[in-house]
Amino acid sequence: MSKEYKSVEEIISDLPAIREVCVSLRETLLANLVMLGEIPAPTFKEEARVNFLMQRFSECGLTNTSSDECGNGLGIVPGKDRTRNILVMAHADTVFSERRDHTVSVHAERISGPGIADNSLGLAVLATLPTMLEKLGIELNSGLVLMGAARSLGRGDLEGPRFFLENNKLPLTSGICVEGVKLGRLSYASAGMLRGEISCRVPEEYDWIRRGATGAILVMNEVINRILGIALPRKPQTSIVLGSVEAGTGFNIIPTEATLRFEVRSESSEIVERISGELEDIIEDVTSQTGSEVTLDVVARREVAGLGIGHPLVKQTREIMSALDLRPHITPSISELSALIASDVPAVTLGITEGEHLHEQRETVKIDPIFTGLTQLIAVLLAIDGGFCDESE
Amino acid sequence: MNLNEWISKNTFHHAQFWDIKQLIEDKEKQGLTISLCLPTLNEEKTIGKEIILFKSELMDRYPLLDEIAVIDSGSTDQTREIAAAYGADVYLSADILPQYGEKKGKGENLWKAVYQLKGDIICYVDADIANIHPRFAYGLIAPLIYNEPMKYVKAFYDRPLAFSQGIRPSGGGRVTEILVRPLFSLFFPDLTGLIQPLSGEYAVRREVLESIPFPIGYGVETSHILDVYKKWGMEAFGQTDLDQRVHRNQSTLSLGKMAFGILRAFLARAKDMGVDVDMNKLSSIMRQFQAQDEKYQQVEHEIVEEERPPMITLPEYREKFGRD
Numbered sequence: 001m002s003k004e005y006k007s008v009e010e011i012i013s014d015l016p017a018i019r020e021v022c023v024s025l026r027e028t029l030l031a032n033l034v035m036l037g038e039i040p041a042p043t044f045k046e047e048a049r050v051n052f053l054m055q056r057f058s059e060c061g062l063t064n065t066s067s068d069e070c071g072n073g074l075g076i077v078p079g080k081d082r083t084r085n086i087l088v089m090a091h092a093d094t095v096f097s098e099r100r101d102h103t104v105s106v107h108a109e110r111i112s113g114p115g116i117a118d119n120s121l122g123l124a125v126l127a128t129l130p131t132m133l134e135k136l137g138i139e140l141n142s143g144l145v146l147m148g149a150a151r152s153l154g155r156g157d158l159e160g161p162r163f164f165l166e167n168n169k170l171p172l173t174s175g176i177c178v179e180g181v182k183l184g185r186l187s188y189a190s191a192g193m194l195r196g197e198i199s200c201r202v203p204e205e206y207d208w209i210r211r212g213a214t215g216a217i218l219v220m221n222e223v224i225n226r227i228l229g230i231a232l233p234r235k236p237q238t239s240i241v242l243g244s245v246e247a248g249t250g251f252n253i254i255p256t257e258a259t260l261r262f263e264v265r266s267e268s269s270e271i272v273e274r275i276s277g278e279l280e281d282i283i284e285d286v287t288s289q290t291g292s293e294v295t296l297d298v299v300a301r302r303e304v305a306g307l308g309i310g311h312p313l314v315k316q317t318r319e320i321m322s323a324l325d326l327r328p329h330i331t332p333s334i335s336e337l338s339a340l341i342a343s344d345v346p347a348v349t350l351g352i353t354e355g356e357h358l359h360e361q362r363e364t365v366k367i368d369p370i371f372t373g374l375t376q377l378i379a380v381l382l383a384i385d386g387g388f389c390d391e392s393e
Numbered sequence: 394m395n396l397n398e399w400i401s402k403n404t405f406h407h408a409q410f411w412d413i414k415q416l417i418e419d420k421e422k423q424g425l426t427i428s429l430c431l432p433t434l435n436e437e438k439t440i441g442k443e444i445i446l447f448k449s450e451l452m453d454r455y456p457l458l459d460e461i462a463v464i465d466s467g468s469t470d471q472t473r474e475i476a477a478a479y480g481a482d483v484y485l486s487a488d489i490l491p492q493y494g495e496k497k498g499k500g501e502n503l504w505k506a507v508y509q510l511k512g513d514i515i516c517y518v519d520a521d522i523a524n525i526h527p528r529f530a531y532g533l534i535a536p537l538i539y540n541e542p543m544k545y546v547k548a549f550y551d552r553p554l555a556f557s558q559g560i561r562p563s564g565g566g567r568v569t570e571i572l573v574r575p576l577f578s579l580f581f582p583d584l585t586g587l588i589q590p591l592s593g594e595y596a597v598r599r600e601v602l603e604s605i606p607f608p609i610g611y612g613v614e615t616s617h618i619l620d621v622y623k624k625w626g627m628e629a630f631g632q633t634d635l636d637q638r639v640h641r642n643q644s645t646l647s648l649g650k651m652a653f654g655i656l657r658a659f660l661a662r663a664k665d666m667g668v669d670v671d672m673n674k675l676s677s678i679m680r681q682f683q684a685q686d687e688k689y690q691q692v693e694h695e696i697v698e699e700e701r702p703p704m705i706t707l708p709e710y711r712e713k714f715g716r717d
């Protein structure tokens with residue numbers, strides 16, 4: 001199939017043949033998924049998983065593989081045109097601690113295990129992509145930069161992707177971020193976001209009788225009630241996710257510390273900024289009312305930015321998805337895509353398959369839709385490589 | 394050779410064999426074929442993962458294995474369907490050499506595999522391993538490829554989850570340490586060099602498998618070890634540390650039955666090897682207890698340890714593999 005595509009329509013006419021090759025590599029992909037999925041990789045501890053990924057790159061015959069100071073794992077398939085490079089990226093970290101049992105189970109139609117969807121599958125796709133291209137006989141004009149990104153989630157705050165993009169010397173034409181789920185996902189803009197941690201400490205000599213209160217949990221409860229009182233507009237879409245609360249150690253021990261982790265997301269940077277101001281007011285107010293120490297630690301921020309729906313990369317991706325009977329689910333991203341957009345690299349995020357129980361021990365992905373997801377990815381790659389996704393000068 | 398010398402020379406760690414390309418070169422030079430046999434009975438939860446890993450890593454990526462076969466005892470779950478869907482050759486044990494009847498037990502599947510599979514080396518791996526990895530096959534096959542006199546390589550597992558001091562206890566499971574090692578220590582001290590004689594993973598040359606009998610039940614591993622020791626001596630054995638193995642834990646009562654079967658297999662061979670026992674006078678009934686409220690009741694299990702003869706004695710086998 002080593003041919004020069006003259007249009008996206010030509011690529012689309014080859015979709016069934018591409019899918020067939022993807023299916024023929026099912027065991028290779030699933031073996032990579034199992035082996036990557038069984039290596040724990042909480043944020044900041046991705047080294048073993050990234051090393052395995054690089055070993056896979058080397059075994060595929062990639063001569064240029066390396067890891068950088070930030071722990072990202074890279075493999076480069078050189079192209080004929082040195083001025084064009086496509087970055088395909090998947091985050092290597094997961095939300096699961098290394099103490100969690102990472103055994104992966106393979107069933108007839110699905111695979112399950114912690115982190116299998118987010119994002120062991122994305123990483124397994126990267127590990128298998130060189131073999132797929134080789135079997136398809138595809139030699140890209142552009143260089144293909146495959147990257148397992150470290151320190152992406154939570155407190156990692158995209159440190160890995162940012163580090164690479166700030167220090168990379170290769171001219172990048174476009175980027176594709178690969179997420180295990182969900183097939184049909186199409187992100188081409190990043191949402192505004194503020195991710196933070198509110199900590200509350202009550203002094204140990206606190207006068208319990210005076211307040212009638214019982215420690216840090218009640219103070220945090222007051223903070224939460226106030227947050228729930230913040231008015232959120234329906235348009236632009238805005239939400240506040242209260243992600244986790246930690247406090248206390250037993251039945252009758254008065255807690256002196258409590259922590260709340262939250263994330264504000266909005267299609268508008270101004271609204272994120274307004275909510276940020278309101279949060280600070282709440283904290284000041286609760287501090288003065290209760291005499292406890294309440295602090296806000298901002299862990300990550302994103303600005304609203306991205307491609308327009310009419311950008312050729314978005315347009316061609318939608319064409320390809322439509323040819324595969326996929327209805328694009330357009331959603332703004334706060335993950336690696338934001339780092340690419342901030343570096344002025346046109347990029348999209350694509351999902352590979354359907355899944356369920358995300359971020360639970362029994363996280364599961366369906367096997368059959370994976371091949372449609374892979375076909376979509378390879379077709380978008382070919383469209384970028386053919387120059388069909390370039391913006392006109 | 395004393396036992397410590399044997400242990401240091403014939404004991405390996407799978408990491409020594411990381412260079413699979415080299416392994417395949419040596420395999421091809423010797424013109425060897427290698428079969429992987431997974432004996433199964435209702436293993437739908439783990440079989441798919443085992444086949445995916447072995448097929449992808451040791452067939453498609455590195456062609457170390459020439460066939461992957463599941464020999465099934467008649468699973469009532471999806472074991473055979475899943476195994477076939479992921480590309481293994483699937484056989485129902487009862488369909489192989491049907492003229493010799495069907496007996497229930499893992500040893501039966503292992504014995505029939507000798508007839509059904511084509512490899513010069515057969516590597517047996519249990520199908521219930523949760524943390525399966527390609528090392529479970531290449532770690533056992535490699536010593537046979539690199540050491541011509543070696544004929545039978547067993548797995549052992551020795552990676553403690555947490556241990557703070559320099560010296561730590563090492564060895565096998567409960568049945569090994571309470572029954573088999575004391576027996577070997579008493580009668581065949583050389584065999585105590587095997588760290589986990591009962592492990593279900595081993596790679597063996599065909600010339601050995603075709604010429605030893607197979608008890609169909611619990612005693613198959615013990616009897617193999619005694620038969621190989623008698624015929625070829627300690628030099629025929631190797632053992633490889635495969636790190637950790639995660640699998641189902643068996644109840645003490647199940648282990649009691651296993652110990653009984655092993656003891657019968659041991660005693661059946663002991664006379665030939667210089668230990669005087671009259672098998673006809675030994676009971677084949679294993680008695681265990683169960684209780685309800687204050688009432689205790691004995692439960693009897695008949696454990697006969699039927700045996701399949703050396704495969705080479707079957708005319709069908711001699712014809713199939715051209716043995717005169």
